[in-house]
Amino acid sequence: MTFRKYLVLAGVALFGSVGDSLLSRGMKQIGNVSVTHLQTLLLAVRNPWIVGGIVLLLAFFAAYMIALSWADLTYVLPATSIGYVLLALIAKFVLHEQVTPARWLGIVLITAGVGFIAGGPALTPTPPPQSEADRDLEVANAGGHS
Amino acid sequence: MRHAYTWAAIAAVVTASVTGDVLLSRAMKQVGDVGELWRHKGVFAVVGSILRHPLFVLGIVAMAVAFFSLLFGLSWGDVSLVAPASASLTFVGNAIAAKLFLHERVDRRRCIAAALVACGVALLAL
Numbered sequence: 703m704t705f706r707k708y709l710v711l712a713g714v715a716l717f718g719s720v721g722d723s724l725l726s727r728g729m730k731q732i733g734n735v736s737v738t739h740l741q742t743l744l745l746a747v748r749n750p751w752i753v754g755g756i757v758l759l760l761a762f763f764a765a766y767m768i769a770l771s772w773a774d775l776t777y778v779l780p781a782t783s784i785g786y787v788l789l790a791l792i793a794k795f796v797l798h799e800q801v802t803p804a805r806w807l808g809i810v811l812i813t814a815g816v817g818f819i820a821g822g823p824a825l826t827p828t829p830p831p832q833s834e835a836d837r838d839l840e841v842a843n844a845g846g847h848s
Numbered sequence: 849m850r851h852a853y854t855w856a857a858i859a860a861v862v863t864a865s866v867t868g869d870v871l872l873s874r875a876m877k878q879v880g881d882v883g884e885l886w887r888h889k890g891v892f893a894v895v896g897s898i899l900r901h902p903l904f905v906l907g908i909v910a911m912a913v914a915f916f917s918l919l920f921g922l923s924w925g926d927v928s929l930v931a932p933a934s935a936s937l938t939f940v941g942n943a944i945a946a947k948l949f950l951h952e953r954v955d956r957r958r959c960i961a962a963a964l965v966a967c968g969v970a971l972l973a974l
Contacts, residue, residue: 743919771877772882776958
């Protein structure tokens with residue numbers, strides 16, 4: 703893992719969490735969407751908070767795709783969940799929201815999970831593809847043993 | 849009814865997200881290391897090969913379903929329930945799906961990490 707790859711993982715965490723919070727704020731302004739008025743969802747894309755959220759989520763998506771090209775899904779998802787911790791810290795220190803003891807415990811568990819996964823290998827090693835000659839040799843050997 | 853809509857949206861988000869994640873992960877593994885390809889073939893060739901990959905397109909469709917389900921859920925339930933509940937269930941679902949469909953080595957370390965993160969995200973809702 704290089705420094706640049708850790709930067710990509712940090713981008714996934716940051717863009718995803720901030721993008722989600724912008725979308726949440728926008729949807730609260732739009733109001734409830736009912737099954738019979740699904741066109742309200744189309745109107746939602748004119749809301750500036752939703753637009754900002756979508757832009758950040760596109761950046762999140764690009765970083766996520768880059769990370770998935772060189773790391774396992776079960777590595778990328780826990781490793782980037784540090785975004786939830788960032789979001790709670792922003793809520794506490796920027797938005798001055800109340801962060802309950804249960805939330806602090808949640809933050810500790812997520813941080814522990816991230817630390818746990820970050821120390822392991824990023825990619826499941828896969829055997830190199832066999833050539834036809836190798837396969838023929840294996841078949842011949844298996845036949846010889848029987 | 850509000851409660852039923854919220855949990856139906858959460859279930860839709862989790863199912864579509866897990867499907868999308870598995871498809872996108874498979875597609876990106878087949879495309880190869882984006883950084884390496886970028887250096888050797890240039891950015892347009894990389895973006896083109898990603899956008900033309902059929903599994904990538906299917907993954908995008910699944911993610912779009914998850915996105916609109918999330919918007920639907922956020923409009924009915926509190927963000928402090930919808931976002932963490934769907935995210936924590938998606939972590940567990942992804943660990944199972946990655947083992948079954950992507951044949952990733954989900955060892956004890958990864959199981960514990962997924963469980964810790966899923967519990968932590970659920971606690972954020974309290």
